[in-house]
Amino acid sequence: MDVVTNNIANVSTNGYKQDSVMTKPFPEMLLREKTVDNAGRRVARWSPVGFTNQGVAVSGFFTDQTAGILKETGRATDLALSGQGFFAVQANGGELYTRDGQFHTDKEGYLVDSRGNRVLSDSGPVQVGDAEFTVDSGGVITLADGGTYQLRIVEFENPQNLVKTGDNYFDAGNGTAGEAASPGVTQGFLEQSNVDLATQMVQLVEIFRSYEAGQKAIQxxxxxxxxxxxQVGSVK
Known part of the structure; x- marks a missing residue:
């Protein structure tokens, strides 16, 4: 339920990627509850007190990396990605990655995200000042004085290795960030959340019904x- 409600809560969060739960079926769990003794026979494996396996179990989480719909804002600092890449921002002494391109400039003229983390280029933080600038589809920022920055937009061979760290950020985890071949940057647009609200609401109703059925079974x-x-055990 936590996953579904979190998806619903982020339906309006720019660049948010919805999660889903992966489960293990009962037959697989039953096999996992057996082990092989010294004679090669499959025998039951005892579980510690308080640990039960009476149904399906969560085996992991899956993040849907499908791109969301682009919404026009007309603001030069708003950037959207149509490819599979991520913007890189400077945070906690390293890099974090996000699809949320709702940026603005701070008092020093640096391009920053909503948390104040500086947006990175291949040469470091992007400082655009107060002047106008343009961004092409390849992620090249051109300033009014002719200076340029190449936005650091990265891709991962297996995006499922990315770790959500909160606030719409991803950590590379065990993966390695590589340069995005086709960033597909669009200036003046923002990528919307890819949450399918109708599907999430249906899943929420199904979860409530499952809870109710489980409660009735316990009763x-x-x-x-x-x-x-x-009655049965009474002595007459």
Whole structure:
């Protein structure tokens, strides 16, 4: 439920990528609950007290990296990516990556994100000052005085290795950031969240129904147990 509600909460977050839960079916879990003894026989594996496996279990999370719809804003500092790349920003002494291109300039003229982290180019933080600038599809920023910056836009061989760190940022995790071949930058636009609200609402209803069914099953089991104790086990 936490994953679905988080997706719904971020339906209006620029560049947000929705998550989904991957589960393991009961037969697979049953096999995992058995081990092989010294004679090569499959035997039950005892679980510690308090640990049960009576249904499906979460095996991991999947982040949908599909690009969201682009929305025009007309602001020169708003940038959107149509490819599979990520903007690189300077944070915590290193780099973090984001699809949220809602940038602005700080008091020193640096291009920064909503958290104040400086947007990076191949040569370091981008300082555009107060003058107008343009950005082409390849991520080249051209200043009014003719100076240029090449935005650091990166891609990952396996985006599923990226780790969400909060605030719409990704950490490289075990992956290595490589230069994006086709950044597809569009100035004056923002990428919207790729959350499918209708699908998420349907999933939320299904989750509530599953909780209700589970609750009723527990109540029925409790009633049967009470009857066994109070009636069947009574001495007459």
């Amino acid at each position: 029925s089991q409790d009633e049967l147990l009470a009857k066994a104790i109070n």
